[in-house]
Amino acid sequence: MWQLKKEQNVPIYRSIMEMIVQKIQTGELLPGEKIPSERKLAEYLSVNRSTVVHALDELVDLGWIVRKRGSGTIVNEGKWGVMMTPRTDWHRYLEQNVFKQVHPLVAEIELRAKQNLPTDLDMYTGELPLDLIPSFDFPALNWKQFLKEEAQDELGYLPLRKEIQAITATEYQLHLPSESLLLTSGAQQALFLVLQVLLRQGDSVAVEDPSFFYALPIFQAAGVRLFGVPMTEEGIDLEALEQTIRQHRIKMVMVNPSFQNPTGTVMPLRKREQLVKVCQTYQVPILEDDVFGQLSFISKTEIPPLKKLDPDNVLYIGSLSKILGSTTKIGWLSAPASVTKQIAEARKMMDVSLSIFPQMLAKMAIEDPSFSEKITLLNKQVEQRATAVYQVFKSLSEWEVSPVKGGFYLWAHWCQGALKPEDWQVFLREGVLVAPSVAFSEKRGSIRLNCSRISPEEMPLFCERMVRITRQLSENRQTKIEH
Structure with a gap:
C-alpha cells in the first residue's frame, strides 16, 4: 500500500x-x-x-x-x-x-438518477420536473435579431437586467442599480467568479452545516478553506459563527437564509438583522444565496434579503433557473458597483462568456403577461406536493421533519442514529432516490427530498415505499443491537 x-x-x-x-x-x-x-x-x-x-x-x-x-x-x-x-x-x-470528487454513495445515486428508470421515484435531482416548468409562447425570431442583441455590455443583457431589477423591487422592495447587477450563467458561475476574484488561495470561508456549498468541489479547487458552522431551527448559529470567525480568520460568510439547501430552514427577520450586525462588527462580507426566492409559500415581507438590510456588505446571488428550468441557466450577482465591475472584467479576461440566447428567452418569459400568474400557480403546485410529502413523514414516528415553507426540499432526520451504507441500499432497492446528508455535511443521519418531483398520482406509491423503507431501517438497527 x-x-x-x-x-x-x-x-x-x-x-x-x-x-x-x-x-x-x-x-x-x-x-x-x-x-x-x-x-x-x-x-x-x-x-x-x-x-x-x-x-x-x-x-x-x-x-x-x-x-x-x-x-x-x-x-x-x-x-x-x-x-x-x-x-x-x-x-x-x-x-x-x-x-x-464525489462521495461514492452520492455518485451511485447520481448514476441511478441518470438512468431514469420508470420504476424509480427520483427525489434526488435538484430541478423541477418537466410537468411543472412554466411554458411560454415566444415570438418568432430570426438570426439577425440575436446577432443585433449580442452587442451587450460586460454586465449582461441590459433589458433582462432591468426586468430583474423590477422583480426585486416589486417583491422585496430591494432596489438593485443596473451598474451593480451582473448576469451570470447560473448561480454557480456567480459563486465561481466570487471565489476567483475576491478570495485567494488559503482564505477561509464560513458556511452553514449542513450546506450544499459543502458538495461543491470549486472551493478546494480554488484553495479556499470551508468551515462549517452548526445550524439551529432558525438558521446559522451566531455564537458558533463568531467563534469560527475569530478562530479561523474568516474572510467571507456564505449563507442561504431563505429555504436553505438542504434543510429548508428559513431565517427569521430578527436573526437576519443579528447576522448582519455580527458581520459588520468583524468586517466580514456576506455572500447571500437566494436562488429559491421566487418559490416562497410565505409572505416575502417576513423574509427580506440580507442585501436589503445591508446593501454595502452583502453580495447577493439570485437565479431564474429554479423556476424556468435548469436549461435556462440565468443567474445574477449584485455587489457594490466597483466590485461588480472588477468581477465583470475578470470574467472577460477568463473568456467565460454568457450566451445571448438564454438571456433573451428569459427576458421574453418575464415580459409575458401570464408570467406572474404562472409563477403563482407553480408555487401552489410545489407547496401542495411538499405538504403531501411532509404528511407522509409525519405519519412515521422514526423520522423528524419540519413543514416546507418554500423551495424544493424537505429535510428528514432519522431519529435512530446514523444511517449506514447498508441502510442507503434500502432506498435504492425500493427505488426512492434521495440525497444523503453526507453530500452536505459530515453528519450521517438525514436525507434531502425534492418534493416537487413527486406527482399527486405517485404519492400513494411513495407512501407505501417509505413505510417499507422505514420498517427495514428499524429492523437493520435492531439486528445490530442483538449482535
Missing part, C-alpha cells in the same frame, strides 16, 4: 504529500482512519523520518490529516478546512480530477 513514486525535480516530501492525498481521495484511506506512525512510514517508504515529519506537517496545515494526542495521526473526518496541495502542477491537478 505504501509505495512512493519519486519524480525528478519534485521534493520527496511533496511526493509523500501527494501520495497520501491521492489515497484519501480514492478512498484507500477513509475519514478517521489512522495513518502509520512517522517511524513506520519512513521505513515503508525508505526515506528519512524528518522527511515524513515535514510532509505530515504540511498536510496538517492543509487540513487533510489531524494529529490527536494519544491516537496518532488520522485522516480528517470530512472536507471542512481542507485545501488542495500547495503547488500548482496542472498535469497532476487534472489527474486528481478535483472537479469530479
Whole structure:
C-alpha cells in the first residue's frame, strides 16, 4: 500500500504529500482512519523520518490529516478546512480530477438518477420536473435579431437586467442599480467568479452545516478553506459563527437564509438583522444565496434579503433557473458597483462568456403577461406536493421533519442514529432516490427530498415505499443491537 513514486525535480516530501492525498481521495484511506506512525512510514517508504515529519506537517496545515494526542495521526473526518496541495502542477491537478470528487454513495445515486428508470421515484435531482416548468409562447425570431442583441455590455443583457431589477423591487422592495447587477450563467458561475476574484488561495470561508456549498468541489479547487458552522431551527448559529470567525480568520460568510439547501430552514427577520450586525462588527462580507426566492409559500415581507438590510456588505446571488428550468441557466450577482465591475472584467479576461440566447428567452418569459400568474400557480403546485410529502413523514414516528415553507426540499432526520451504507441500499432497492446528508455535511443521519418531483398520482406509491423503507431501517438497527 505504501509505495512512493519519486519524480525528478519534485521534493520527496511533496511526493509523500501527494501520495497520501491521492489515497484519501480514492478512498484507500477513509475519514478517521489512522495513518502509520512517522517511524513506520519512513521505513515503508525508505526515506528519512524528518522527511515524513515535514510532509505530515504540511498536510496538517492543509487540513487533510489531524494529529490527536494519544491516537496518532488520522485522516480528517470530512472536507471542512481542507485545501488542495500547495503547488500548482496542472498535469497532476487534472489527474486528481478535483472537479469530479464525489462521495461514492452520492455518485451511485447520481448514476441511478441518470438512468431514469420508470420504476424509480427520483427525489434526488435538484430541478423541477418537466410537468411543472412554466411554458411560454415566444415570438418568432430570426438570426439577425440575436446577432443585433449580442452587442451587450460586460454586465449582461441590459433589458433582462432591468426586468430583474423590477422583480426585486416589486417583491422585496430591494432596489438593485443596473451598474451593480451582473448576469451570470447560473448561480454557480456567480459563486465561481466570487471565489476567483475576491478570495485567494488559503482564505477561509464560513458556511452553514449542513450546506450544499459543502458538495461543491470549486472551493478546494480554488484553495479556499470551508468551515462549517452548526445550524439551529432558525438558521446559522451566531455564537458558533463568531467563534469560527475569530478562530479561523474568516474572510467571507456564505449563507442561504431563505429555504436553505438542504434543510429548508428559513431565517427569521430578527436573526437576519443579528447576522448582519455580527458581520459588520468583524468586517466580514456576506455572500447571500437566494436562488429559491421566487418559490416562497410565505409572505416575502417576513423574509427580506440580507442585501436589503445591508446593501454595502452583502453580495447577493439570485437565479431564474429554479423556476424556468435548469436549461435556462440565468443567474445574477449584485455587489457594490466597483466590485461588480472588477468581477465583470475578470470574467472577460477568463473568456467565460454568457450566451445571448438564454438571456433573451428569459427576458421574453418575464415580459409575458401570464408570467406572474404562472409563477403563482407553480408555487401552489410545489407547496401542495411538499405538504403531501411532509404528511407522509409525519405519519412515521422514526423520522423528524419540519413543514416546507418554500423551495424544493424537505429535510428528514432519522431519529435512530446514523444511517449506514447498508441502510442507503434500502432506498435504492425500493427505488426512492434521495440525497444523503453526507453530500452536505459530515453528519450521517438525514436525507434531502425534492418534493416537487413527486406527482399527486405517485404519492400513494411513495407512501407505501417509505413505510417499507422505514420498517427495514428499524429492523437493520435492531439486528445490530442483538449482535
